[in-house]
Amino acid sequence: MNARRAHFRVLFRQIVGALSLQVVFSSVLIATGGFLVLNKQLTLGQLVAAEIIVSGLLSGFSKVGKQLESLYDMLAGVDKLGHLLDLPAEPTGGSPFPAHRSGPASVELKDVSFTYAGREVLESASLRVEPGERVALQGQSGSGKSTLLSLLYGIRQPQEGVLEIDGETMHTLKREALRAQVAMVRGLEIFDGTVLENVVAGRPQVSAEDAREALENMELWNDVKMWPQGVDTPLRSFGSSLSMGQARKLVLARAVASRPRLLLLDESLDDLDEQSRTRITSYLFDPRRPWSVLVTCYSLPVRPQASSSDPPSTSGYWSRSADGNGFSP
Template sequence: MTSISAATGAASRKPSAVRTLLRLWPYVRPVRARLFGAAFVAVVASCLGLVFPFVLKWMVDGPVADRDPGGVWLGALVLLLLGVLEAVLFGFRRWLVARPLAGVEAAMRAALYRHLQRLPIAFHDRWASGQLLSRGTTDLMLLRMFLAFPLTFLLVNATTILAGFVILLMQEWTLGLVLLIPVVPLMILCSLFESRYSLAARRAQDQVGDLTTVVEEGVLGIRIIKGFGRHRSQSLAFRELTRRLRTTELGKARLLAGIWGVIMTIPELAIGAALVLGTVQVANGDLSAGTLVAFLSTALALRWPVESIGFILALCQEAATATERYFEVMDVPEEKETVRSGTEASGAAASGSGAGDEDGLRFEAVRFHYPDAPDAVLDGVDLHIRPGETLALVGATGSGKTTLTALVPRLHEVTAGRITLDGEDIALMERRRLRELVSVAFEEPTLFSASVGENVLMGAADADEAALTRALDVAQAGFVTDLPDGIRTEVGEQGHSLSGGQRQRLALARAVVGRPRFLVLDDPLSALDVHTEALVEAALRRVLRETTALIVAHRPSTVLLADRVALLSGGRIAAVGTHQELLRTSAEYAWLMAGTEPHTGAKALEGSDR
């Protein structure tokens, strides 16, 4: 699984936050007009605040100095109208961005989900589900918040500060220079804060992903936890993760408190110095009281834009980290439609075309090893399943049977060699077409939070009700009629409202509902009782006569469904023949079928077959 340390190490080498955040542009481009409009409205609203000091200057040097109550009331009315207009403009800005940004978040979440569906199985084997969930929820929420507030107010505050300092220098340049003195140290401190906060934000968001994984595993594995009484150990593990996250969040809070304290203190000292210097100038007659009031009002109006720098920088860093985490997944290449060069493709197509249109399923020198495993699981598998034939695949635990079946629908790509369907290399076929030809049922049946009918029809979206009924009959899933709403009954998450055997029968129905040309079954009857298994086998025989099938088998009863049997051993096909032939000629096969000493098991099984 992806580790926090690796991710944090990568974070230390990541590009700048600006370059990272620019990757959001393709998603923002469709709503750019409203975002730019909202930013313009916010700039206008913020700059209205800089008009207040001019009104105050006029009031102090005019009506107040002249003791004119009417002028004071007029000035107060102008200030009130400016305040109302500013509030309306900020409200209008929020209205402008609310709907578009919700759309951006939805589009990014949909793109992530769509991309996850197209990533190879090897990716999902490596990544913790909680890390993926946190990227699709927490990280995208942070990005929406960034686009709604910090992105706009970076521009707004920068414009306000620039305009404000121009006004300050125009009002009294000597006092303006006093307020400019803190700029350089503040820039240095913000740079240091940005680099440290970036690492802390990345660590926190990765820990949220780990915490999400533990919660998900605790919910999905609640039966195991309760069955083995592991409540305490799971709670302790969860508490440890929450402790780590709490420590990281407190570290972030300390960093933010530190930079915010500095950013608030230094400007306050500068304003205090300007106030003392300005008061002296007013006392000496070098500066009017109205000008000093206007200057201080302008300086105070700039307090929030300056003091919010630390907060906005923190949000920007969290958004940059969220963007980086999002694109870590989006940058992973999707499953390739072809895995050979043009020359190899031409040669494969030529050799395939000579094989005829009815060549069945072939494995030719197939080799496969997992990316993180040094040794090959399959090392030169050669096997031919003739059209309309059913072949049982038998082997010891860990021999690679499930891996071999996963290669047929290209859940994994072969490392070397090739697999053909009716003479056509599957590596050169579009996945959609391949998976229309090949249907699969795995040993561990997976159902979704949908109705019984919807789960079965995932095997063939265009199947009608008659096909659905036939598939349920083949799988001996008559229990469906006893459910509260029949085939419309919701089975719940993972289908845990059903028994293991019921889930397996629905998975089998899903595999056969579309009358596939090729059928791959990975020990599909392991969870059934003896009587139900016999009924399913009897119905399944009729289906197998219409298709070319590869069945992983562990029990003699399943093997007897097949026309021939292949023994997988040492990464190769060690023997091929009928059940009786292999019992007589292969000691390993007899041992696997009997679970006893090879010769004894062979004699016993041969006797039972007569």
């Protein structure tokens, strides 16, 4: 808001200045010309001609001033683009993920540390998630839950320690290979396009039938089929044309449509209504699904099913608390 006030303050000063300059020059010209006409040093016709020429020049100058707003917008856009291009790019190298791997993935952190803006978010954190395990991570804001998921998705790199997925060191893998195995839900990342395009998200391995099945499992298909255009219904950025619950279900459907081997949910279940949350969580945590799950939350998900040789908690999954120094069962 302060930036917009400053922006319009500058524009107002420039427009007023241009108009004031036009008035002052015209007044000076008329006064000087009138004096010369009275002294018979200038004819009245010459004065009128001079006034027309000067008024035209000043009018053109004033019009140029009115176009400065577009110039400022362009310069601001170029500056923002420069900041974007200055951001560090993701590494493009790396090895492909072994093609024969299938089923839920295992994950292991070994003494992982991460510092953000001078503050240590993770300090020598260690965690192991077995294939098919469903783990809920709880902790206060700033305890490192979301940072952990960012590390596992390859958005950030740890300053110390090792992250492994199925025994493969993650920083040696191609980002495309990693994200073909891992899906993450964070926020309401919906782009301009149809419902189908938002679920498929440009992935050739996701068919229209996969998208429909994902929408059904995320409790959104009944809404979609009631819309006049169905899955071809256009959506706006950030899901502004959807309710909060519908937008959340859509991004969850996008994540499960590709059947990832590791599913990361960053506080993506907290804002669902109780009935939808119960059914969706039961589906996501079902041991028959082809993924392991890590979910961060403020309150524990409701009684999903679980299976493992280790005993789960009474809620049916494994709860780990995050304190920045590791994750304890």
